[in-house]
Each structure stands twice: as C-alpha cells, then as structure tokens.
Amino acid sequence: MSPRTKEQFEAIRNEKEKLILEVALSLFAKNGFESTSVSMIAKKAGISKGLMYSYFKSKEDLLKEIILNGLNRFIDFLKIEDPNNIQKQELINFIDGNFSLLKSNSDFYKLYFSLSLQPKVLAVLEAEIATLFGKFFSAFNNYFEKKGDKNPYVKTRYLLAIFDGVGLHYLVDTKNYPLDETRDIIVDLL
Amino acid sequence: MSPRTKEQFEAIRNEKEKLILEVALSLFAKNGFESTSVSMIAKKAGISKGLMYSYFKSKEDLLKEIILNGLNRFIDFLKIEDPNNIQKQELINFIDGNFSLLKSNSDFYKLYFSLSLQPKVLAVLEAEIATLFGKFFSAFNNYFEKKGDKNPYVKTRYLLAIFDGVGLHYLVDTKNYPLDETRDIIVDLL
Amino acid sequence: MSPRTKEQFEAIRNEKEKLILEVALSLFAKNGFESTSVSMIAKKAGISKGLMYSYFKSKEDLLKEIILNGLNRFIDFLKIEDPNNIQKQELINFIDGNFSLLKSNSDFYKLYFSLSLQPKVLAVLEAEIATLFGKFFSAFNNYFEKKGDKNPYVKTRYLLAIFDGVGLHYLVDTKNYPLDETRDIIVDLL
Amino acid sequence: MSPRTKEQFEAIRNEKEKLILEVALSLFAKNGFESTSVSMIAKKAGISKGLMYSYFKSKEDLLKEIILNGLNRFIDFLKIEDPNNIQKQELINFIDGNFSLLKSNSDFYKLYFSLSLQPKVLAVLEAEIATLFGKFFSAFNNYFEKKGDKNPYVKTRYLLAIFDGVGLHYLVDTKNYPLDETRDIIVDLL
DNA sequence: CATGAATGAGGTTTCATTCAT
DNA sequence: TATGAATGAAACCTCATTCAT
Known part of the structure; x- marks a missing residue:
C-alpha cells in the first residue's frame, strides 16, 4: 500500500468531521443538547471520545x-x-x-x-x-x-x-x- | 409550647411551595431545565436542597x-x-x-x-x-x-x-x- | 374531663413505645434496618418523627x-x-x-x-x-x-x-x- | 505513540473488574451491602468513584x-x-x-x-x-x-x-x- | 491518528436528626 | 407532649475532559 497523500488524509478528516456533525445534530435534536453525552455521539459515530476531541475542542x-x-x-x-x-x-x-x-x-x-x-x-x-x-x-x-x-x-x-x-x-x-x-x-x- | 396547628403548617407549606415554584420557573426559563440545578433553585429560594425534596418528589x-x-x-x-x-x-x-x-x-x-x-x-x-x-x-x-x-x-x-x-x-x-x-x-x- | 393521672400518662407512654417497637420490627424485618427510614416508621405508627425521638434517642x-x-x-x-x-x-x-x-x-x-x-x-x-x-x-x-x-x-x-x-x-x-x-x-x- | 491494542484494553478491564469485585465483596461481607458506600469501595480499590460506574452499571x-x-x-x-x-x-x-x-x-x-x-x-x-x-x-x-x-x-x-x-x-x-x-x-x- | 481508562467536579436524591412552635 | 419544616452530610450516579499508550 502506498502511503496516503496529504489530500487523502484531508478527505478522511473532512468526511469524519461531517459524520460527527451529522450524528451529533440528530442526537441533539432528539434528546436536547444537555441530555446528549459525548459518549453517545462517539458511539453512534463509531469513533472514540478522544478522537472527537481532536475534531472539536469541546x-x-x-x-x-x-x-x-x-x-x-x-x-x-x-x-x-x-x-x-x-x-x-x-x-x-x-x-x-x-x-x-x-x-x-x-x-x-x-x-x-x-x-x-x-x-x-x-x-x-x-x-x-x-x-x-x-x-x-x-x-x-x-x-x-x-x-x-x-x-x-x-x-x-x-x-x-x-x-x-x-x-x-x-x-x-x-x-x-x-x-x-x-x-x-x-x-x-x- | 404548643405545636403549630394544622392550618399553620399548611400555610407554611403553601407559601414555600409557591416560592419554590416561582424561583424554579424563573431559573428554568432563563437557563433551561437541564442547565438549572436543584442547588441553584435552593440557593435562590433561600432553602436547603433537602427541603425542596420535601415539597416535590423530584x-x-x-x-x-x-x-x-x-x-x-x-x-x-x-x-x-x-x-x-x-x-x-x-x-x-x-x-x-x-x-x-x-x-x-x-x-x-x-x-x-x-x-x-x-x-x-x-x-x-x-x-x-x-x-x-x-x-x-x-x-x-x-x-x-x-x-x-x-x-x-x-x-x-x-x-x-x-x-x-x-x-x-x-x-x-x-x-x-x-x-x-x-x-x-x-x-x-x- | 379530669386531668390524667401520672399512671395514665405512663400507660400511654408504654403503649406508644410498644407500638413503635412493633411497627419498627415489622419494617426492619421486611426491608432491613438500613432500608427502613425513621419517616416510614413514624408514618406507620401514626406519630411524628419528633415524637419517635422522644421515645428512642436514635x-x-x-x-x-x-x-x-x-x-x-x-x-x-x-x-x-x-x-x-x-x-x-x-x-x-x-x-x-x-x-x-x-x-x-x-x-x-x-x-x-x-x-x-x-x-x-x-x-x-x-x-x-x-x-x-x-x-x-x-x-x-x-x-x-x-x-x-x-x-x-x-x-x-x-x-x-x-x-x-x-x-x-x-x-x-x-x-x-x-x-x-x-x-x-x-x-x-x- | 500507537494506541493500546484490544487485548491490552481487555486485560486492563479484566484485572480491574476483578479487583473491584474482590474489594466490594470483602466490604459487603464486613459491613453489609447497604452500609458499604461506593466511596468506600473506590477508596479501598484505589480508584475513583466514577471508574466503578464504568465497570458496573450501579x-x-x-x-x-x-x-x-x-x-x-x-x-x-x-x-x-x-x-x-x-x-x-x-x-x-x-x-x-x-x-x-x-x-x-x-x-x-x-x-x-x-x-x-x-x-x-x-x-x-x-x-x-x-x-x-x-x-x-x-x-x-x-x-x-x-x-x-x-x-x-x-x-x-x-x-x-x-x-x-x-x-x-x-x-x-x-x-x-x-x-x-x-x-x-x-x-x-x- | 486513535483508543478508552481514568478522573473529578458536580448533579440528583435520601435521611437521621434538630428545633421552633 | 407533639408536630413536621428544615438542615446538612453523605449517598448514588453522570459526564466532559484528559492522557498514557
């Protein structure tokens, strides 16, 4: 496998960020902001909590x-x-x-x-x-x-x-x- | 000293219940339900947290x-x-x-x-x-x-x-x- | 009504004490000591919490x-x-x-x-x-x-x-x- | 640094779960279930209360x-x-x-x-x-x-x-x- | 980049006990 | 004697965030 190019990395990043945004929106809409935990978002998005914090600072x-x-x-x-x-x-x-x-x-x-x-x-x-x-x-x-x-x-x-x-x-x-x-x-x- | 009468107790309860309801409404309206803690309500109402639970189950x-x-x-x-x-x-x-x-x-x-x-x-x-x-x-x-x-x-x-x-x-x-x-x-x- | 004699008072006291003991025993047996609250006992015995503390110091x-x-x-x-x-x-x-x-x-x-x-x-x-x-x-x-x-x-x-x-x-x-x-x-x- | 492998995570979890179970058993046995607080368990196990809840729902x-x-x-x-x-x-x-x-x-x-x-x-x-x-x-x-x-x-x-x-x-x-x-x-x- | 164990602050709730009346 | 409002400590539990790996 050839190493991924910068562009590929960026594409992945963008895609994942978009996924998180979508998942979070759906949960916030359904349960409200306060009643939606970061864990729930990470779980539904299929990523770890830590990763979420690399995309959004809070x-x-x-x-x-x-x-x-x-x-x-x-x-x-x-x-x-x-x-x-x-x-x-x-x-x-x-x-x-x-x-x-x-x-x-x-x-x-x-x-x-x-x-x-x-x-x-x-x-x-x-x-x-x-x-x-x-x-x-x-x-x-x-x-x-x-x-x-x-x-x-x-x-x-x-x-x-x-x-x-x-x-x-x-x-x-x-x-x-x-x-x-x-x-x-x-x-x-x- | 004789104990308070039923009427006195009821008066106390009614008054305090009203107070809590008012204080809570104002805080819920301002911050939202989830973002308002029972502590905040108790503090603003000038009572202990415990007392709130004697007036409302939760x-x-x-x-x-x-x-x-x-x-x-x-x-x-x-x-x-x-x-x-x-x-x-x-x-x-x-x-x-x-x-x-x-x-x-x-x-x-x-x-x-x-x-x-x-x-x-x-x-x-x-x-x-x-x-x-x-x-x-x-x-x-x-x-x-x-x-x-x-x-x-x-x-x-x-x-x-x-x-x-x-x-x-x-x-x-x-x-x-x-x-x-x-x-x-x-x-x-x- | 003539005022109650000392003996009458004592009889009442003894009777009430017995009642509390019985009620508490039944609740302790059913729910366990820790899971039975003083409020529950007082309620079932038909007395106030305060009175209970006049019979038993804790x-x-x-x-x-x-x-x-x-x-x-x-x-x-x-x-x-x-x-x-x-x-x-x-x-x-x-x-x-x-x-x-x-x-x-x-x-x-x-x-x-x-x-x-x-x-x-x-x-x-x-x-x-x-x-x-x-x-x-x-x-x-x-x-x-x-x-x-x-x-x-x-x-x-x-x-x-x-x-x-x-x-x-x-x-x-x-x-x-x-x-x-x-x-x-x-x-x-x- | 590379993240821990699944096996490493599992090992950590198994070990800590065992630790908590042992500590809790000893305290429950000694003081009874109701008289043992989660704080006591956490303290004796050397972990935070919060962590206990990541291992056991309640x-x-x-x-x-x-x-x-x-x-x-x-x-x-x-x-x-x-x-x-x-x-x-x-x-x-x-x-x-x-x-x-x-x-x-x-x-x-x-x-x-x-x-x-x-x-x-x-x-x-x-x-x-x-x-x-x-x-x-x-x-x-x-x-x-x-x-x-x-x-x-x-x-x-x-x-x-x-x-x-x-x-x-x-x-x-x-x-x-x-x-x-x-x-x-x-x-x-x- | 990616993980999830771990923390700690703070949330909700309960309750033995006190005390003004 | 009798009441129950009131407290405060401490219980259970949650969760945003951090961090070693």
Missing part, C-alpha cells in the same frame, strides 16, 4: 459548529438581484426554500428552536444570527415599503414570526400539519 | 407542577357560551388574554417553548396538553366552519401556529416586537 | 431495644430445675418453645438473622447475646455430658447450629418447610 | 455480579454421574467442597447469608438461585429415595438447612467452631 464547540453549518444553508435561499427593486418571486423562492429545508432538515430546526430561548448557548453566535436575521428583515421590509404597505415594519416582523410558528407546529406534529396549504396562505400575504 | 416533578400550573391559566381565557354559535368577541378575548399572559408571565412561555420540542420531558403531561390544545382547536375550527371559511382546518392550524410564532419572537426580542399591532392583524383574520 | 437505639426485647423472650423457654441433672423433657420444651416463637414471631428472627453477620450493629449487645447463648450451650452440653455422649461439645454446637439453619430455611420458605417433622428429628438427637 | 449491579460469581463456584462441587444412581461418595464430595469453600471464601457466604432474608435485593437472581437450590435438592432427595429413607423430602430439607446453620455458626465463631467434626456427623446422615 462539546459546546461542536454545537456551535452545527449551528453555524445550519445557518449557512439559509442564506442561499435569499437571492435578491436588486435590493431596491425586490421581486415577489424572489421572496416566494425564499419561502419555498425555507419550507423545503424544514422538511429535509428538520433536525436542525428542532435544535435551533429549542435553543433559541437559551441565550447563553447561542450568545457566541449572536453576531452571525443577527446578520442573518437582518438580511431577511431587510428584504421583506424593503419589499413591503416599496409595495406601499401601511406598516411595513409590523408586517415584516409578523411574517418572520409566522415562519417560525409554522415551523414549530410542523415539527411538533409533522404528520398532520398542512404545510403546503399554509405556504399558500403566507404567499398571499406578499 | 426535579422533574417540580417541572411538571410548574407546567401544569402554567397551563391552567390558559383555560380561563377561553370562555365559550354556546359551542354551536361561537362569538367573534369570545375568540378576541382569548387572544387578548393570551397576549396579556405572554407579557405578564413570559417565563412560563419561555420554558414551555424550550421544552415543546423535547417530547420526553413533556411526555407525562401529553394528555393534559392534548386536551388543552384540542379545546383551542375546536373553538377556532368551529368558528371558521360556521363562518363558511373555505378551509377551516388549515386556517385554524395556521392561526394557532401564528400565536406561537409571535410569542416566540416577542420573547426573543421583547423590547422591540410590535405585539399590539400584531394583535390587530391577527384579530382581522377572524 | 434509630440505632430503637434497634437495640427491639433486639433486647426479642432476646428476652428466649430465656423463658429454658427452664432447668437442677443444672446437674437436666431432664430431656426440659430441652424438648425449649425446642418447642423456640419453634413456636419462630412461627409466631418470625419478624424478630428475620431481623436477627440478617444482622447476625454484621457485628457492628450487634456489638453493643454482644454481652447479652453471649450470656444467652452461653446458657443454651451449658444446658445442652451438660445434658450430653451426663448422658455420656462421645463428644458433647461438638454435638451441642452442632445442635445449636441446626436450630438456626432450620429457622433460616423456614423463614425463607415458610409455606413449604416441614417444620414439625424436622422438630421430631431434632428431638431424636437428644 | 452498586446493585455490582452486588449481582458478586453473587453470580459466588454461586457459580458451587455448581462445580456437585458432580453426579448417573442421576438415577447417585453415589454416596458424590454427595460427600459435595459436602467437602462446600465446607472447603466456606473456609476459603467466607466473605461470600457472609454476604449471602446476610442477604438471604431480604428478598428484594436478591429478587433479580431468584431464578438462578432457585435453579441451583433445585439441583442440590434433587441430588439429595433422589439419593434418600433410592436408599429407601422413610421421608426423603423432610430429610433433604433438614440436611440442606443443617448446611446453612453450620455455615452460619462457623462464620460467627470461626475460631472455635468444630467444622471438621461436624462434617463427620453430617456425612453419617447419608
């Missing part, structure tokens, strides 16, 4: 990485060509992207919701989260302003709140919640 | 008591005279009650939201919660049906989701969230 | 009282008219007394057996126990000596061991153990 | 392991070639094995006796214990039946009770109890 660090990873997927859905002339379709695309992520990536949403009221854990990511939220807010706010809505601020905050409310209810009762029909109602608000 | 039992306590306040807001003829004002009263509770009792909401995605903890109260939620659902659903709404089920679930979404956003950003204006928007949906 | 003291109480019943069964001329019937009476106590007072036996291998607890009663055991030993030993038995010491120790072995097996399997038939075999050893 | 689990370990040594002493024709010598071998174990392994006997009247603790091992006891019973019962004894059942139960009585007395007064002479008396009963 359990909290692992959590942050997971959250950052998850947040980054959102930005992609919001594609605005011209901030001064936001198209309805652009916002619809965002909504649809969001909802499809909700379905495909519900673990991340669960984790995020369950942490969103415990500022301590998320404190370190405050800046990132504020930035992200700010982008969404601007987009909708600008759109409603341009559209001449009576109170764009209130409407925007209302709409963003709805996203989370619907997400929450969908996650709590995934089988029955009428997500697609709700999507139509929301789109009608634009 | 930390989890304490949590359940808190949740039950909190849930019971909700029911009062939903007063329906005739289920076959629900009045718009009755639902408005419910909404207003809810929002006023959100303001005055935000700790309970915080706790409830942060637990709502960890079914394990709430499992024991599932029945109570389902009953409560069922009542709210019926009220709105019946109302929308009677009103001839196109899809009462979807609308009801949408509305209940909005409550939680708005609540969540209000709790995360209490200072700025335009709760009263949002209330008007919601009332207009009826 | 949980251990209560145990000692119980053991002493129980041991004293034994002596009565061993009635020897003339130590230099012990009658077979006197020993038979002792055996029968013992076995009947085993049936009627099995709680005490259970407790005693389960403690007999933990010298710490019984250490304080060592003297009493040694005295009692010594009396039994002497009686049987003298009898076998007089009777011209080859090895009275061994036979005596063997016999006393049998008592406990049979007692133990009877207590473990009270329903099925053939106590009366065993009694006859033992009597034949005299 | 203090009770540790106890069960000890009992199972001890029980297994018994079976070896009972070797019956033909159950329909049990030889006197086979039973003598069993008795001698038992007594020699009593001497060499007195801690286990002590523990077992002190637990035998607290069914709660042993409840989980009931099946194993019943099986073991059943084997002994059958062997002696069959032997006495074949031999034409008047009442094989009573004799067998009497004999098994004697084993325990003698064991108990030997353990309480190891220095003086005439175990070997007693052994001869018992053998004569066959």
